Amino acid sequence: MAVPVAFCITELDPGGAERALFEIVTRLDPAEWTVKVFCLGPETDLSRKLQERGIETVCLGARRASDVGVLFRLIRELKKFRPIVLQTFLFHANIVGRLAGWWAGVPVILSGLRVAERAKRWHLWLDRWTNRLVKWNVCVSEGVRQFAMKDGGLPADKLCVIPNGVDVERFAHATPADLTPIGIPAEAWTLVTVGRLSLQKGQDDLIEAVAPLLNEHGELHLLIVGEGPERDRLTALTTKLGVSNQVHLPGWQADVPGILKSCQAFVLPSRWEGMPNALLEAMASGLPCIATNVEGVGELWGSGEAVNLVTPGDVTALRIAVKTVYEQRQKQDGKLPQNVIIKGHTLKSVSLSYAELFTSSLK
Numbered sequence: 001m002a003v004p005v006a007f008c009i010t011e012l013d014p015g016g017a018e019r020a021l022f023e024i025v026t027r028l029d030p031a032e033w034t035v036k037v038f039c040l041g042p043e044t045d046l047s048r049k050l051q052e053r054g055i056e057t058v059c060l061g062a063r064r065a066s067d068v069g070v071l072f073r074l075i076r077e078l079k080k081f082r083p084i085v086l087q088t089f090l091f092h093a094n095i096v097g098r099l100a101g102w103w104a105g106v107p108v109i110l111s112g113l114r115v116a117e118r119a120k121r122w123h124l125w126l127d128r129w130t131n132r133l134v135k136w137n138v139c140v141s142e143g144v145r146q147f148a149m150k151d152g153g154l155p156a157d158k159l160c161v162i163p164n165g166v167d168v169e170r171f172a173h174a175t176p177a178d179l180t181p182i183g184i185p186a187e188a189w190t191l192v193t194v195g196r197l198s199l200q201k202g203q204d205d206l207i208e209a210v211a212p213l214l215n216e217h218g219e220l221h222l223l224i225v226g227e228g229p230e231r232d233r234l235t236a237l238t239t240k241l242g243v244s245n246q247v248h249l250p251g252w253q254a255d256v257p258g259i260l261k262s263c264q265a266f267v268l269p270s271r272w273e274g275m276p277n278a279l280l281e282a283m284a285s286g287l288p289c290i291a292t293n294v295e296g297v298g299e300l301w302g303s304g305e306a307v308n309l310v311t312p313g314d315v316t317a318l319r320i321a322v323k324t325v326y327e328q329r330q331k332q333d334g335k336l337p338q339n340v341i342i343k344g345h346t347l348k349s350v351s352l353s354y355a356e357l358f359t360s361s362l363k
Contacts, residue, residue, distance in 0.1 A: 003034065009088070010040050011042075011090075019046075020165075035056075041063065043059040058077055074096060078100055078104035079105075084362065085358050094111045099133070108135050113274070127154070131154055140162070141295050143298070144275070163299070184223065191222050191326075200271055203224055209315045213319065225250065268292060308325070
């Protein structure tokens with residue numbers, strides 16, 4: 001008989017954690033697990049796609065963090081579904097899910113730690129305070145596990161690691177997208193980054209790093225794919241540095257695989273991370289990659305790629321790394337990055353790891 005397992009996530013907008021949840025739940029064996037997804041936020045395209053794939057999904061309609069009523073709505077839903085296992089994703093869902101799961105009498109509560117949170121220290125306190133309700137905290141990288149122990153104060157015996165995964169075939173064999181509607185000429189050499197426009201992602205450091213190179217090389221363009229609260233500040237920065245014609249911020253884009261295939265190099269300028277999906281996707285695309293040495297990144301890198309790692313916040317080092325890749329004017333063949341992913345970061349391996357964790361947690 002299939003075991004009822006609930007997943008709870010803060011929202012189902014098309015971000016990295018949300019996509020990860022989608023891939024995990026749609027790959028769990030329905031003969032072993034009866035899956036139901038609870039989203040604290042409103043209905044979205046991704047929630048509808050889950051429904052289309054046969055995954056029952058309930059969106060609880062919270063539109064702000066102060067909506068205390070969502071806790072009681074989740075308790076009511078959990079009591080109706082009666083899961084044996086509850087797996088939560090993202091900070092707000094972790095806290096609300098733990099409290100609701102405990103109140104609803106869910107036997108096993110697991111939480112997902114997907115980032116080394118360095119901006120909101122009160123998150124760490126609240127996470128530590130409610131962690132007595134959790135059997136396991138699932139970290140997306142060894143870096144996040146170490147951060148959870150040292151900075152978060154969580155016990156080592158409640159921390160395990162299941163890394164992110166990526167659909168290698170989807171990115172390796174994508175059809176290149178046409179970037180001219182974005183304003184990038186067909187003959188351009190394009191550096192791309194993908195991520196929410198936020199302080200964490202470090203797009204401001206990247207713009208400052210490449211501005212002198214953009215002014216020197218007219219064919220060089222920077223494409224920043226994503227949306228978020230830093231949009232106005234980033235746009236103002238490109239104007240201030242005189243590079244607005246070569247820095248493009250088109251917002252969220254559906255065809256990320258095609259965009260990556262149309263670019264010549266990828267850069268991850270984050271100040272902190274968990275295990276960045278965007279970097280996994282760029283590696284699967286076979287692009288030369290530059291990244292700050294934040295949580296999860298070093299675990300993906302072979303020793304041969306170490307020259308493309310830079311210290312977070314070091315604008316000069318980031319500029320030198322971009323200049324080096326640009327001056328080479330050649331793509332890597334993609335074999336080593338894809339091999340790294342295939343070894344432990346496929347979507348199938350990630351889903352199987354969650355299934356194994358659920359099974360072991362029931363013993």
